[in-house]
Amino acid sequence: MRIPQLLIEATFAKLAISTEPAQLEITQPPAEITIEQPKPELEISVNRPRLTIDQSQAWAEVNLKHVFRLIEDAAKEGYETWLDYVATVSMQGDELMKIENGGDVIAEQAQANSESPPLEFNIGFVPSPFSVKIDYEPGKLIMDWKIHQPLIDVKPHPPIIHYKQGAVHIDVAQRNSLHIDVVT
Template sequence: MLQPILQIRQTPAVIGIDADLGAFSITQPKADVTITTTPGELSVQSSRPELTIDQTRARAAYNGGSVLDMNKRIYSGIQQLYLQAIARRMEQGTRMAEFFKPGNTIAEVYGTDTEPNSFPDPCGTASYDNVDIHFVTSAPEVRFKAAQVDIQVERHRPEIEYTRGKLDIYMQQYASIQFIPPEVNVQL
């Protein structure tokens, strides 16, 4: 004998979820860099060389030089000539004292003295080295100041933006239960 069966049909609930991810946007402006340069300085100071030419002795040899120098030479020369003349007179006097010797007669002693007394030379001595040349140089003064570089950096923070995603939760299918009773025959 068949037994009646109760049928139960069940439909599960289905939840639908629609989700989009959020989005990050990160931007960072470039840093501002300021560079300031102070140029280096180089200064060089040099003095002109000094050339000194002393022609005093050359002029003295050519034309006697200055009047004061010429007078000094004449004066010192006259003193020398005077001393030489005294020495010559002394020698002549000594020879005259010995007049009994042959060759010491008055004519021989004083007769041969016909040379005039020379005047001292007013000019200086001539020489190839009468011009003095002095050349003086000095080292240049060099001053150097190094260049300076100043670097300033201004940083900017990153700019972060977040765009939220969407989240939709909905019922795609509702749960249900269905009871189906068995067929009952009433034929009895």
Template sequence: MKLASLEIRSTRAQTAQQTERGTLRIKQHQAGMQINHKKDVIEINTTYPKLSIDQTEAFADANLKSGLRLAKEFYASASSQVSEHIAKKRQEGDQMMRIEHGYGGAFSRIAKQNSTKSQPQLHVVNMPRSVDQTKIHFQPSQISFNVPRHVADITINRREPDIHMPKWQTDTYLRQKNSISFQAVGASINRGL
């Protein structure tokens, strides 16, 4: 008689996982920006140049004088000539008074002085006599700038991004159940006994 052996068969349980991953989506909206700036006005001020030419003395050299100036010069010349004439006559009177003291010939000397005249002299001159007689004054123009500075007004509207992140999901399930089976193998029984 042969004894039977017991055969045990078992399978292990197996688990499995299924994962779903979501896609991250980010959408950024453009920020709103406003810039306000006042127009700048540039002011430019200009003064005109001035040129003045005074030719009064140059014309006076050519005897082109105003009536008032001619009168003043004539008065000054006449005053000096009168003073010279008075001084001369006084000197002649002093010479005539000396006749009493025995100085003779005073009349002949006075007559000789009054009869001799100086020889006229010829002078060649330019008109005007000098370039310094014409006075030139120039005042250049002036330019001034006024530029006001305005600061720009900048406003920025910030917009948050839209972020969409779905949840990740993992499912765990039993793919194979565990099992056990028993079987008697190799048993022979003599039933005839």
């Protein structure tokens, strides 16, 4: 006797999986930068040095005077001579007033009036030392800098991002099946 047999044929399901990778693209545009450096400003002020030389006393000592000073000196000398003369005449008048006291007053006065005083001279330096006056004021140089900070302008740009989403595709490549046969 023959026993019937079951013949089972099964196929499993198969999946087909395909993927599309995601794509990410990032570009960064460069920033726009402008830099401007203003020029520094320089201010210079100068106080000039000053040299003063006064030779008027030295020129006066060698008798090279200005006409106004010559006139002034002559007037002063004339006034002093006049005062000396008045003093001498007054003294001689007092002596003549007292002629009765004795003595030869007229002869003495005649001799004194006829003789000039003795001349005195010693070593002299013309012009005298330190008769030229020198004065010096040093100068100054003043520098004032005005420095300006640089002007920097930065304009950044955001990054440009392109993104393509990836995908996973799942399909059934083979369906499952079960096939049963009875074989006798």
